[in-house]
Amino acid sequence: MTDPTLAITMAATALAGLAMLTYAMLNGWRGWLALKQQELQQHFGDPAALTLPNASARIEIADLKERIRKLEAIAAGVDL
Numbered sequence: 001m002t003d004p005t006l007a008i009t010m011a012a013t014a015l016a017g018l019a020m021l022t023y024a025m026l027n028g029w030r031g032w033l034a035l036k037q038q039e040l041q042q043h044f045g046d047p048a049a050l051t052l053p054n055a056s057a058r059i060e061i062a063d064l065k066e067r068i069r070k071l072e073a074i075a076a077g078v079d080l
Helices: 004-044 055-075
Strands: none
Touching: none
16 A cells, blocks of 8 residues: 555545535435424414414303313312
């Protein structure tokens, strides 16, 4: 291995392989980040599109809270 041409060729080949591996890993990382961003957008949606629940849903939630309050009072032995 005293031939300088062979050493330079091996070093250049190793450097090219490292560059290709780095490029492939960078593309994989960017793809993974894009996937996670897409998952977050699907889960949370567009923040500008968030709206309040409609009136019937709010009334139903209030009714359920009232029922829970009554059941807790019954469980505690309190007369309403």
